[in-house]
Amino acid sequence: MNAYVAEFPARDSVRRESRVETFIRQNDFDRPTLVLDIDRVADQFHALKAGLGRARIHYAVKANPQREIIERLVHLGSGFDAASRAEIELCLSLGAHPDHISFGNTVKKARDIAFAWNAGVTLFAADAEQELEKIAEHAPGADVYIRLIVDASEADWPLSRKFGVAREGAIRLMDYAVSLGLAPVGLSFHVGSQTKRAEMWTATLDQVAAVWQAARDAGHDLRLLNIGGGFPAFYGEEIQGPTSYAARVMQLIAERFGDVPEIMAEPGRGLVAEAGAIAAEVLLVSRKSDNDMHRWVYLDIGKFSGLAETMDEAIRYQFLTERDHELSGPCILAGPSCDSADVLYEKRPVDLPLGLRAGDRFIIRNCGAYTSTYASIGFNGFPPLDVVVLGD
Amino acid sequence: MNAYVAEFPARDSVRRESRVETFIRQNDFDRPTLVLDIDRVADQFHALKAGLGRARIHYAVKANPQREIIERLVHLGSGFDAASRAEIELCLSLGAHPDHISFGNTVKKARDIAFAWNAGVTLFAADAEQELEKIAEHAPGADVYIRLIVDASEADWPLSRKFGVAREGAIRLMDYAVSLGLAPVGLSFHVGSQTKRAEMWTATLDQVAAVWQAARDAGHDLRLLNIGGGFPAFYGEEIQGPTSYAARVMQLIAERFGDVPEIMAEPGRGLVAEAGAIAAEVLLVSRKSDNDMHRWVYLDIGKFSGLAETMDEAIRYQFLTERDHELSGPCILAGPSCDSADVLYEKRPVDLPLGLRAGDRFIIRNCGAYTSTYASIGFNGFPPLDVVVLGD
Numbered sequence: 127m128n129a130y131v132a133e134f135p136a137r138d139s140v141r142r143e144s145r146v147e148t149f150i151r152q153n154d155f156d157r158p159t160l161v162l163d164i165d166r167v168a169d170q171f172h173a174l175k176a177g178l179g180r181a182r183i184h185y186a187v188k189a190n191p192q193r194e195i196i197e198r199l200v201h202l203g204s205g206f207d208a209a210s211r212a213e214i215e216l217c218l219s220l221g222a223h224p225d226h227i228s229f230g231n232t233v234k235k236a237r238d239i240a241f242a243w244n245a246g247v248t249l250f251a252a253d254a255e256q257e258l259e260k261i262a263e264h265a266p267g268a269d270v271y272i273r274l275i276v277d278a279s280e281a282d283w284p285l286s287r288k289f290g291v292a293r294e295g296a297i298r299l300m301d302y303a304v305s306l307g308l309a310p311v312g313l314s315f316h317v318g319s320q321t322k323r324a325e326m327w328t329a330t331l332d333q334v335a336a337v338w339q340a341a342r343d344a345g346h347d348l349r350l351l352n353i354g355g356g357f358p359a360f361y362g363e364e365i366q367g368p369t370s371y372a373a374r375v376m377q378l379i380a381e382r383f384g385d386v387p388e389i390m391a392e393p394g395r396g397l398v399a400e401a402g403a404i405a406a407e408v409l410l411v412s413r414k415s416d417n418d419m420h421r422w423v424y425l426d427i428g429k430f431s432g433l434a435e436t437m438d439e440a441i442r443y444q445f446l447t448e449r450d451h452e453l454s455g456p457c458i459l460a461g462p463s464c465d466s467a468d469v470l471y472e473k474r475p476v477d478l479p480l481g482l483r484a485g486d487r488f489i490i491r492n493c494g495a496y497t498s499t500y501a502s503i504g505f506n507g508f509p510p511l512d513v514v515v516l517g518d
Numbered sequence: 519m520n521a522y523v524a525e526f527p528a529r530d531s532v533r534r535e536s537r538v539e540t541f542i543r544q545n546d547f548d549r550p551t552l553v554l555d556i557d558r559v560a561d562q563f564h565a566l567k568a569g570l571g572r573a574r575i576h577y578a579v580k581a582n583p584q585r586e587i588i589e590r591l592v593h594l595g596s597g598f599d600a601a602s603r604a605e606i607e608l609c610l611s612l613g614a615h616p617d618h619i620s621f622g623n624t625v626k627k628a629r630d631i632a633f634a635w636n637a638g639v640t641l642f643a644a645d646a647e648q649e650l651e652k653i654a655e656h657a658p659g660a661d662v663y664i665r666l667i668v669d670a671s672e673a674d675w676p677l678s679r680k681f682g683v684a685r686e687g688a689i690r691l692m693d694y695a696v697s698l699g700l701a702p703v704g705l706s707f708h709v710g711s712q713t714k715r716a717e718m719w720t721a722t723l724d725q726v727a728a729v730w731q732a733a734r735d736a737g738h739d740l741r742l743l744n745i746g747g748g749f750p751a752f753y754g755e756e757i758q759g760p761t762s763y764a765a766r767v768m769q770l771i772a773e774r775f776g777d778v779p780e781i782m783a784e785p786g787r788g789l790v791a792e793a794g795a796i797a798a799e800v801l802l803v804s805r806k807s808d809n810d811m812h813r814w815v816y817l818d819i820g821k822f823s824g825l826a827e828t829m830d831e832a833i834r835y836q837f838l839t840e841r842d843h844e845l846s847g848p849c850i851l852a853g854p855s856c857d858s859a860d861v862l863y864e865k866r867p868v869d870l871p872l873g874l875r876a877g878d879r880f881i882i883r884n885c886g887a888y889t890s891t892y893a894s895i896g897f898n899g900f901p902p903l904d905v906v907v908l909g910d
Contacts, residue, residue: 186856188855188857188897188898188899191896191899208899209855209856209898209899210899210900211899212896212899212900213898213899230856231855231856233801233802233816233854235799235801236876254804254805255804256803256804256875256876257802260876275806275807287806288852288858288860289856290806291804291806292806292807292810295806407627409626409627410625410648410649411646411648412646412647412648412683413646414667414679414682414683414684414687415683415684415686415687416687422680424625426627430892437829437859460625462602462625463580463623464578464623467829468680469680483648484648499894499896500822500897501894501895502826502893502894502895503891503893503902505580505891506580506601506602507579507580507583507600507602507603507604507608508602508604509604510895
């Protein structure tokens with residue numbers, strides 16, 4: 127991960143103790159608990175929307191499908207990017223209109239496509255011939271967008287080649303979609319989760335614009351540009367504020383694509399991460415041998431109980447303890463399970479108070495995204511993350 | 519991973535289609551399902567016991583806490599190695615005697631130690647001073663064994679330095695335990711999960727024997743050697759059969775430790791992995807571009823829904839399809855979620871039939887261990903692994 131010196135002033139708000147952090151300090155928890163502030167989600171929605179302008183927001187439900195988040199976003203007029211049948215059912219059950227739901231997973235069960243189509247969902251992602259065939263059979267005449275592979279991601283959670291088709295295949299897929307009776311309405315891509323500055327989108331947008339133009343030259347009257355997610359959350363390194371970030375992305379798009387009829391964005395992390403914090407507990411602090419450089423700090427939450435994004439130390443969370451004013455030093459941070467892979471940060475140890483002891487409260491900041499549903503159902507007998515939602 | 523040419527004849531049984539595989543072929547499943555054969559667990563228990571002789575088996579419950587597995591093992595007289603309060607409660611609720619349960623996690627909540635002690639559990643693991651203090655306070659006078667760090671693992675799922683104390687610290691911890699009123703009765707270690715041959719234990723046993731002798735020389739009358747797990751399952755590379763493997767480990771121990779009063783072993787994977795198979799489904803087969811070397815095969819199960827041990831491609835499962843007689847080629851295997859990290863095998867692609875198509879049945883062999891409870895509660899909206907247990 128690159129240390130990045132901000133060109134933009136950091137937001138003070140993410141430095142101050144948040145409402146969820148105060149709540150955690152003032153309450154007791156008998157197991158690791160994610161506390162969510164739905165008002166904070168709404169604030170972030172408005173901040174992103176102010177920058178995105180006419181682009182529609184389709185919240186990436188997978189980031190956090192908590193019922194109260196979806197309800198509030200329905201109320202705010204958000205759309206939804208669903209990864210599965212269950213996510214579609216959730217959004218519908220909480221009042222979302224099927225027109226506002228896209229089925230954004232490029233890998234879908236045929237029977238789930240049929241379910242979505244029958245429920246009124248008309249927009250589907252695809253990046254392969256077999257996927258188009260499934261859509262044509264189970265959602266005849268549907269709108270599809272083709273997901274592109276892009277290189278040169280500068281994101282913290284890098285993308286593999288798992289999703290998307292290479293540029294030379296995209297137009298062929300559009301032609302194939304037409305031959306199957308589908309409507310290839312646009313393109314999608316993903317710049318990579320946690321892309322910290324809008325300028326980092328430039329190379330990706332250049333690649334996508336070239337394909338967009340080639341598709342139009344080939345006779346495809348594209349109308350939808352789905353710019354995916356990538357909007358960052360604050361994890362300690364400076365990030366650009368949401369409104370200026372989104373506005374700059376829209377400007378970069380205008381410069382390359384001209385007057386695109388429809389633009390949609392799929393923020394997940396950027397919408398909900400800063401609305402949550404986890405109440406955890408220190409279980410043990412130890413040294414392995416006299417000449418060890420680092421202490422080991424063991425928590426009651428780990429890689430298999432909510433902190434999966436510490437995989438390869440990709441996402442580096444920030445922490446609060448009651449001893450943050452005391453002397454600190456480098457510590458290796460690990461989870462509570464008997465699995466030796468359940469180590470959170472070891473290659474780059476974290477700076478923690480040397481006085482930490484078993485039983486101490488440990489707050490994990492800005493982890494409202496990609497935590498609660500990643501938790502295992504009961505690995506080592508530990509229950510999934512508990513969730514508490516703060517009301518209005 | 520090293521290709522290893524067996525010195526011992528491979529067991530034919532693991533090559534033939536198993537009872538669970540036959541069951542999967544003959545039934546339909548609407549979502550990924552782990553099918554377990556409890557008789558196969560019992561057979562494996564007897565096979566290991568035949569080699570382990572007087573050593574007691576404490577099944578590592580975390581490998582698979584399925585109720586029917588625990589019940590059968592209680593019936594067979596097995597002991598249990600528990601990682602948490604919930605695992606202790608499970609074993610007790612299914613008839614295990616507290617004397618047959620050890621609390622083997624070196625990182626425990628103080629209140630969980632108190633729970634265990636009050637429930638009659640008297641044997642606890644520790645590798646740090648603070649842990650001994652918690653045990654002394656909440657389980658006064660308990661038996662403790664000190665876990666050692668060992669180097670030079672030859673296991674497929676390598677151990678970090680997360681657990682254990684370095685040898686020079688072990689005797690100091692025993693002295694400290696005595697000063698706290700605890701009874702330091704022995705040592706434990708872990709040779710590393712999926713250690714394929716008994717001979718691979720040699721270097722580790724040499725290290726542990728040196729500490730054992732030094733502790734006795736220092737006046738600690740040790741009586742318990744806990745040899746942990748490491749017993750392998752068949753994942754395609756040859757492994758030594760369970761009885762000869764266990765017998766050879768016991769012989770290596772006798773050569774180094776002489777007449778140890780009590781030996782306990784904690785097989786998890788080695789006891790249950792081969793008793794299960796997962797029924798999965800192919801969702802999509804595609805190519806990313808014309809000049810890609812490999813196809814991509816997407817399944818309805820992935821890293822976040824049961825196959826967590828594919829992390830870093832550590833455990834390499836074997837597969838069965840209905841097209842195994844057809845032409846095959848190298849494929850990248852990926853899961854169904856929208857997470858780009860949900861790729862199972864890419865660095866070393868797997869050889870799969872080129873004719874595979876969406877909707878095809880896909881059987882994952884020998885995955886009765888470390889699958890069902892690793893599954894996330896609902897990442898991307900996908901439900902946890904379903905489990906079906908075949909009766910007597």
